[in-house]
Amino acid sequence: MAAGWQGQSERGSPWALRLILWIALHIGRGAARVLLYPITFYFLLNGRTARNASRDYLTRIFGRAPTLAERIRHIHCFAATILDRVYFLSGQFDRFDVRLHGVEVIQARAGTGALLLSAHVGSFDALRALGVEQRGLPIKVLMFPDHNGFITALLHTLNPALLETIIPLGGIDTLLRVQEAVTQGEMVGMLGDRVAAGGKTVSCDFLGAPAPFPVGPAQLAAVLRVPVILVFGLYRGGNRYDLYFETFDAVLPQGRREREAALGQWTQAYAARLEHHVRIAPYNWFNFYDFWPQD
């Protein structure tokens, strides 16, 4: 666990990122996408942790060793979604064919408060930008403040309004802010698949082997007693994204002791839905660290 995702340093140098951002904004998505290939090869050659994690994941989901083409496609898919964050965050929606599945689930909750539970798959920014675009769907996001610090900071210069929707994790009053937001009828998004250093975890079956998942989302859902909606934004190649919304009705008992015992089951139900979606879109899995650590 020691070398979890927080141990990874951010890859890529600031000038290269600025260059790609400039090309993306001033020349266009087509030109910037050509650059994704050298970037992908750079990652495959130099990013040992990411490369190994990708191969391990692909082996588990395919049930066999991945081909080189599949490994390239996985990294390329990741790079493509990062590039598209530029366009989502700068509000250029029309570029994309975004298909909404089950959007009535979230519309029914507009103004009454809910937790949106997602994962590091595909693109969460597609949803965040949608929330800002369609008024009446205010979405805040719980995030680790220093994760991907440079990329996130650079991208948010495109849309400072979105920066204000981030609730940074780690403060004493972080969850109080979440509580106030949902009480005011806002939706608060969080990614339920990564464990913070020292965070409490529960072991869940995921792609056929046990992996540690954080219990924070389950605890928060239990304390706030607001509806939980699962959201997955999957990239399907070209300019297409599919956003899936699902009601999540795993139940948590009220008493604290009973609740603690039920956290594992709740989290397993989430892990099962996550597995369902990555099986449909396997190249959308973006946890490039040892997700199944052997103790």
Add this chain to the structure above:
Amino acid sequence: MSELTPLELEVGHLIVDTLNLEDVSAADIEADAPLFREGLGLDSIDALELALAISRHYGFQLRSDDENNARIFSSLRALAAHIAGHRVK
């Protein structure tokens, strides 16, 4: 061991009951020891539950935009002092 005031003891009971702390009794809490991370070792979900219990019990909201939160939650003594200054019941 430092002496707890009656309100500190009462808030200590609220902490122990709300968070189901086993092996800890209110009278054993050090008034000036940190509540979170070190000391009692509470985390952010505990902070939220405690804040909600305080608002039910004492009738006022602890707010996330209070810049004194780090100080308010720093120890039982600080928390009790804040409650004494803001309680409406």
